[in-house]
Amino acid sequence: MATMPPGWYEVPGRPGVILWWDGLRWHEKASDPNGTAPGGCELCGQPLGMRRLAGNRRCGDCRRRVTEALKEFRHDATYVLHQGMPEGPHWDGILGKAASCGVPPAEALLSITDASVRFLDRLVTFAAADGVVSNQEIQQFDRFVHSLMIPPQAAASRRQWLDRQRVLGTVRSGVLPRLRPADLYLDIDETCHFDTMVQSVRWLKAGPVKDPGRLVATDKKLRFLSGRGGWETNWSKIMQATARSADTVHLQMTQIKGTGEYLVGDAEYTAALIETAARISRRQILSAPGQRDTRAIPQHIKSAVWNRDRGRCVECAAEAYLEFDHVIPLSKGGATSEGNLQLLCRRCNLNKGARI
Ligand SMILES: [Zn+2]
Ligand SMILES: [Zn+2]
Numbered sequence: 409m410a411t412m413p414p415g416w417y418e419v420p421g422r423p424g425v426i427l428w429w430d431g432l433r434w435h436e437k438a439s440d441p442n443g444t445a446p447g448g449c450e451l452c453g454q455p456l457g458m459r460r461l462a463g464n465r466r467c468g469d470c471r472r473r474v475t476e477a478l479k480e481f482r483h484d485a486t487y488v489l490h491q492g493m494p495e496g497p498h499w500d501g502i503l504g505k506a507a508s509c510g511v512p513p514a515e516a517l518l519s520i521t522d523a524s525v526r527f528l529d530r531l532v533t534f535a536a537a538d539g540v541v542s543n544q545e546i547q548q549f550d551r552f553v554h555s556l557m558i559p560p561q562a563a564a565s566r567r568q569w570l571d572r573q574r575v576l577g578t579v580r581s582g583v584l585p586r587l588r589p590a591d592l593y594l595d596i597d598e599t600c601h602f603d604t605m606v607q608s609v610r611w612l613k614a615g616p617v618k619d620p621g622r623l624v625a626t627d628k629k630l631r632f633l634s635g636r637g638g639w640e641t642n643w644s645k646i647m648q649a650t651a652r653s654a655d656t657v658h659l660q661m662t663q664i665k666g667t668g669e670y671l672v673g674d675a676e677y678t679a680a681l682i683e684t685a686a687r688i689s690r691r692q693i694l695s696a697p698g699q700r701d702t703r704a705i706p707q708h709i710k711s712a713v714w715n716r717d718r719g720r721c722v723e724c725a726a727e728a729y730l731e732f733d734h735v736i737p738l739s740k741g742g743a744t745s746e747g748n749l750q751l752l753c754r755r756c757n758l759n760k761g762a763r764i
Pocket of ligand 2: 721722723724725726752753754755756757
């Protein structure tokens with residue numbers, strides 16, 4: 409019984425009698441949480457007298473005690489949320505201490521919502537930094553959303569972002585989707601990975617000229633099928649695919665034909681898929697697809713960079729959906745070190761990609 413968290417419970421051995429359990433003992437005179445029992449302090453049951461008319465449901469003693477306990481709880485809990493993980497014996501102790509002072513757990517958690525949401529931001533950024541988001545990391549996220557009572561809206565948008573990082577990570581690790589386009593003639597042993605409507609954009613003096621068509625990536629070739637003819641190329645001719653904005657991919661080939669900008673639905677995904685298919689064909693991704701790649705950043709470096717940059721984009725100070733960015737890219741010999749890493753939001757990271 410002593411391990412029960414504070415709350416309203418039916419008293420053992422007294423069917424139908426619901427009283428406040430403060431974590432240590434029952435409060436005999438407390439009213440029930442739905443307010444159906446005669447009035448009194450909702451925490452200790454003491455009569456409230458005139459104060460009740462002011463809408464106050466707690467006596468002065470309880471209010472003072474709860475305010476003090478909440479202050480201490482916020483201090484201790486915020487520290488953990490900034491530096492560590494809100495779980496385990498230490499965290500339980502912090503919650504338990506507040507509860508033993510009569511602070512309802514929900515009230516305690518709601519008082520730290522901002523810090524909890526910032527913790528989630530750190531959690532998802534750290535999870536995505538390794539290139540692969542595991543099921544375990546998704547489950548951990550869901551667990552914290554539940555245990556910290558994160559508001560649904562704040563949780564949903566971050567969960568969506570995490571899911572997207574998982575999809576991108578899976579693609580980058582070499583696991584490409586297998587499609588079966590019904591209306592395409594592929595070689596019998598050719599596997600289609602990508603098939604979507606795009607527009608090729610050529611910049612002329614008079615302005616952009618758009619050529620709508622279909623971009624098809626298989627394990628053998630990349631094709632752009634359009635009314636004007638389009639093109640087809642082996643992967644060896646693809647040098648780079650870069651997302652330049654949310655919907656613009658730039659393809660760099662060893663030839664002029666095909667090199668240029670393409671408007672796509674999802675530039676980041678398209679670029680990741682084309683880059684990966686090209687790397688697979690160059691045998692830069694060998695065995696064991698789905699493994700974490702060499703971009704994995706050690707936990708202590710992630711923490712150091714996060715704290716140094718104060719959990720904000722170093723360019724625009726955005727606080728959500730941050731990414732670890734190599735100042736000098738890995739491809740240009742940049743190291744995975746504290747000095748060569750910074751926090752950037754997606755938009756600033758895209759801008760940087762477009763500059764390089
Ligand atoms: Zn009271
Ligand atoms: Zn930014």
